[in-house]
Amino acid sequence: MSSERALPAGLLSALRAVVQPGAVFDERDRLIAYEADALTTSRGLPDAAVFPADRDELIEVIRLLHEARVPFVARGAGTGLAGGAVARGGVLVCTTRMHRILEVDAAAQTALVEPGVLTDAINGAAEEYGLRYLPDPASAAACTIGGNVAMNAGGPHCLKHGVTSDHVAALEVILPDGTPLVVGRGADGGLDLAGIFTGSEGTLGVISRIRVNLAPVAAGVRTFLALFDSVADAGRAVGEIFDAGVVPVALELVDRETIAVVESSIFAAGLPLDTEAALVVECEGDPDEAVEDLEEAEKAVMNCGAREVRHAHTDQERLAIWQARKKAYGALGRLAPDVFVQDAAVPRSTLPDLLPRFMEIARRHDLRIANFFHAGDGNVHPNLLFDRRDPDQVTRVQDAGAEIMALCVEAGGTITGEHGVGADKVRHMGLVFGSDELEIMRAVREATDRLDLANPGKLLPEAVGDLTG
Amino acid sequence: MKTYRPESELDLREWVESSTDRLVDERAPAVTGAPLDRSPTGLGTLPRSSVSTTHLSHVVDFRPRDLTITVGAGMRMSALARIVDEEDLWFPFAEAPDDRSIGGWIAAAPVGEFDASFGPVRRHVLACTLLLWDGRSTSWGRPVMKNVAGYDVPKLICGSRSRLGIVTAATLRLWPRPRILRRFELTGESLHDVQAALSGMPRLEAVRWRVKAGMTEPPSMTVSIAGGPKSVSARAEKLEAWARDRGVDIREQEREATSSGSVGVERPVRPGTSAAYRVTFGRGYLSAGLKDVNRRLARELDPWTVEAYPAIGVVRVSTQRQEAAGQRHAPAWLTTLAEAGGRVGVAGPSLDAPSVRIERGGHAEHEAARRMRSIGAREIESRWLAAFGGLQVPWQADYL
Numbered sequence: 001m002s003s004e005r006a007l008p009a010g011l012l013s014a015l016r017a018v019v020q021p022g023a024v025f026d027e028r029d030r031l032i033a034y035e036a037d038a039l040t041t042s043r044g045l046p047d048a049a050v051f052p053a054d055r056d057e058l059i060e061v062i063r064l065l066h067e068a069r070v071p072f073v074a075r076g077a078g079t080g081l082a083g084g085a086v087a088r089g090g091v092l093v094c095t096t097r098m099h100r101i102l103e104v105d106a107a108a109q110t111a112l113v114e115p116g117v118l119t120d121a122i123n124g125a126a127e128e129y130g131l132r133y134l135p136d137p138a139s140a141a142a143c144t145i146g147g148n149v150a151m152n153a154g155g156p157h158c159l160k161h162g163v164t165s166d167h168v169a170a171l172e173v174i175l176p177d178g179t180p181l182v183v184g185r186g187a188d189g190g191l192d193l194a195g196i197f198t199g200s201e202g203t204l205g206v207i208s209r210i211r212v213n214l215a216p217v218a219a220g221v222r223t224f225l226a227l228f229d230s231v232a233d234a235g236r237a238v239g240e241i242f243d244a245g246v247v248p249v250a251l252e253l254v255d256r257e258t259i260a261v262v263e264s265s266i267f268a269a270g271l272p273l274d275t276e277a278a279l280v281v282e283c284e285g286d287p288d289e290a291v292e293d294l295e296e297a298e299k300a301v302m303n304c305g306a307r308e309v310r311h312a313h314t315d316q317e318r319l320a321i322w323q324a325r326k327k328a329y330g331a332l333g334r335l336a337p338d339v340f341v342q343d344a345a346v347p348r349s350t351l352p353d354l355l356p357r358f359m360e361i362a363r364r365h366d367l368r369i370a371n372f373f374h375a376g377d378g379n380v381h382p383n384l385l386f387d388r389r390d391p392d393q394v395t396r397v398q399d400a401g402a403e404i405m406a407l408c409v410e411a412g413g414t415i416t417g418e419h420g421v422g423a424d425k426v427r428h429m430g431l432v433f434g435s436d437e438l439e440i441m442r443a444v445r446e447a448t449d450r451l452d453l454a455n456p457g458k459l460l461p462e463a464v465g466d467l468t469g
Numbered sequence: 470m471k472t473y474r475p476e477s478e479l480d481l482r483e484w485v486e487s488s489t490d491r492l493v494d495e496r497a498p499a500v501t502g503a504p505l506d507r508s509p510t511g512l513g514t515l516p517r518s519s520v521s522t523t524h525l526s527h528v529v530d531f532r533p534r535d536l537t538i539t540v541g542a543g544m545r546m547s548a549l550a551r552i553v554d555e556e557d558l559w560f561p562f563a564e565a566p567d568d569r570s571i572g573g574w575i576a577a578a579p580v581g582e583f584d585a586s587f588g589p590v591r592r593h594v595l596a597c598t599l600l601l602w603d604g605r606s607t608s609w610g611r612p613v614m615k616n617v618a619g620y621d622v623p624k625l626i627c628g629s630r631s632r633l634g635i636v637t638a639a640t641l642r643l644w645p646r647p648r649i650l651r652r653f654e655l656t657g658e659s660l661h662d663v664q665a666a667l668s669g670m671p672r673l674e675a676v677r678w679r680v681k682a683g684m685t686e687p688p689s690m691t692v693s694i695a696g697g698p699k700s701v702s703a704r705a706e707k708l709e710a711w712a713r714d715r716g717v718d719i720r721e722q723e724r725e726a727t728s729s730g731s732v733g734v735e736r737p738v739r740p741g742t743s744a745a746y747r748v749t750f751g752r753g754y755l756s757a758g759l760k761d762v763n764r765r766l767a768r769e770l771d772p773w774t775v776e777a778y779p780a781i782g783v784v785r786v787s788t789q790r791q792e793a794a795g796q797r798h799a800p801a802w803l804t805t806l807a808e809a810g811g812r813v814g815v816a817g818p819s820l821d822a823p824s825v826r827i828e829r830g831g832h833a834e835h836e837a838a839r840r841m842r843s844i845g846a847r848e849i850e851s852r853w854l855a856a857f858g859g860l861q862v863p864w865q866a867d868y869l
Contacts, residue, residue, distance in 0.1 A: 107753025181845040189826040195624025245648040289700035345613040349534035417615035443856035
């Protein structure tokens with residue numbers, strides 16, 4: 001399919017001239033490795049892929065693509081869950097070779113990094129100064145910071161500390177015509193341009209450098225796991241913890257289906273299989289403060305009918321709890337070949353009502369569903385299990401997914417809390433934006449990309465037709 | 470000059486559509502600032518008319534269990550504090566002594582004492598209704614804690630000084646009321662080096678440091694400690710011991726006076742008589758930066774006050790001007806500081822936005838700030854303002 005949109009003559013050799021040897025290829029068998037990101041249902045092949053090694057090479061690459069009027073898609077590690085880093089024709093610009101940590105400024109508590117740096121690697125570099133990068137997407141060991149910023153990624157610990165956008169101090173973006181632009185948060189009295197580029201999913205340009213904020217490592221961290229006989233009780237406990245005046249750093253819910261699959265994997269944490277739902281609650285601060293907050297949280301979950309609370313007494317026990325939570329996605333592979341990872345955010349108080357309704361939708365479409373999500377933030381992941389080789393299952397998954405989205409929006413929520421719109425959710429954008437808002441966002445995009453070159457077809461729906469899909 | 474106070478968004482819309490003097494001030498009666506392309510002198514003279522959202526101050530939707538509230542832009546912080554307090558909830562910005570309106574607070578995006586521990590303005594505006602300057606009413610964001618659908622337009626609105634449009638209502642992120650919140654006032658010479666002082670203190674949720682012109686009085690510091698009873702009293706004891714050891718006067722403030730129920734002083738602002746600047750040094754460079762600012766300020770004739778927010782590395786300088794309205798020159802200290810880049814002692818490759826921000830002032834100062842911004846950023850900003858049909862002016866009202 002990509003051969004129909006062959007690249008202009010001479011572009012490949014022009015690209016080869018500005019990057020390192022071997023950093024451009026167009027062989028189909030090599031490109032296939034890049035036909036999807038972690039959302040495996042959304043596929044497409046680029047005509048070529050290019051791997052600039054630094055900012056200057058990236059600028060040259062974008063300039064050439066702009067000159068040749070060839071669309072491009074920026075891609076980090078390809079761990080995205082919205083099909084945002086998939087190219088259908090054009091050139092894939094991979095930032096994975098731009099992986100230097102340029103500076104850790106311990107006094108200012110910031111780090112200047114290239115986009116291809118792994119999220120966890122920032123922590124590795126900050127550690128010796130007693131600092132850390134706070135957002136922790138579950139894929140932090142594999143995903144890149146550039147991808148995190150492009151999608152405004154979240155993670156379990158965003159509840160207290162905030163999402164990626166809250167930790168981006170400044171950015172350098174290569175605009176779609178190849179012009180580099182440094183943007184901050186409007187500290188100069190201008191607009192908060194970094195705020196818009198963060199989460200713009202590569203549609204406004206390609207990120208070339210990022211200054212992230214770091215924070216001191218907390219002196220005290222305390223974690224427990226609360227087991228419940230009902231999902232609704234666990235949902236209620238979430239509200240009860242806040243009512244007690246406690247803001248945990250993380251507050252995660254894992255349901256029975258997820259527990260079963262994790263317990264049968266190498267990440268087993270010894271959870272009883274008859275547990276309907278488990279809450280992971282973590283508090284941090286000064287050592288005595290973490291203990292005090294966790295005590296309050298424990299009272300709250302017991303009030304809501306938790307049948308057991310298991311404390312992590314050692315770092316090892318704490319990590320085991322987190323491994324069980326963070327590796328749940330991978331473990332789902334034991335149940336089905338494919339997982340349709342859902343991501344929506346709803347007002348927290350609607351959780352006890354919505355969770356059973358997600359289950360009901362799955363049942364009606366004869367699908368299995370596994371919930372593990374950021375309950376404290378109301379950021380749900382009702383994941384649907386299926387086999388994409390069966391077209392009927394694919395249709396049912398899409399129908400069930402659309403129903404779940406509509407339900408979340410009806411409850412006051414939004415179509416994505418942390419994974420992004422990408423290619424996957426463009427059709428749902430009309431659920432949360434009116435035509436004026438969509439038109440304005442299109443104008444914002446056109447203001448930097450008149451030729452529609454940067455990640456075309458993502459984030460924003462076309463300006464025609466009925467958008468309430 | 471007439472200030473129009475619409476009773477509804479619909480009335481405001483009519484005003485926007487019919488008005489030629491497009492100036493907004495969310496907090497009557499403080500009104501100032503003129504779009505530069507419209508004022509006859511281009512120097513901050515008063516516009517012919519203005520609008521205040523003071524009557525758009527109702528609660529649209531309060532969801533205590535979701536930790537969100539949606540209110541009209543004219544609601545004051547003191548009123549908001551009272552409403553959320555009844556449900557044991559808390560909004561950190563309502564602790565500030567200046568009783569801003571929500572709309573003015575969003576438009577100006579001021580520094581907050583609790584920014585380092587709870588996040589700045591931009592983290593707290595989950596959604597808002599924005600009346601565009603062409604009369605269209607648009608809605609951005611959702612009443613949820615996380616949302617990455619579409620461009621993050623609420624971020625662009627925060628601090629935009631109404632250039633994109635007028636915020637008529639906003640959904641705010643609330644917090645559970647801290648189980649204990651204690652506030653202390655410290656005064657003493659040992660506070661001069663704010664970073665050194667802080668390194669000996671326990672962890673604090675909020676710190677505001679200040680010194681007055683000439684430094685004839687010792688610096689003072691307002692600090693807050695929040696959390697569970699054990700942790701708060703342990704930290705308060707440590708703080709008191711620290712103060713005793715260094716001869717620093719320490720007094721605990723009654724919380725009631727500063728939180729719910731405080732009424733702000735209504736100060737009409739006359740353009741040109743006062744100015745405020747925010748200089749971002751970055752955490753860790755604050756002491757050096759403060760020294761630098763004080764050295765430069767020593768040559769200024771106008772009386773000034775310097776405030777510092779060490780946890781976010783920001784210094785705020787405010788002055789009472791001796792010169793009359795419409796002064797043509799930015800103060801010398803500002804110009805030289807801006808030329809120095811506003812950063813002190815930073816080594817290595819740097820990627821920082823220009824770091825001097827004019828919070829209040831005249832044409833000359835705003836032009837100086839605009840020049841500090843890169844040409845590229847100015848260009849993108851201007852194009853994006855056009856996407857909203859927004860105002861292409863470097864500044865708007867004062868939003869006290």
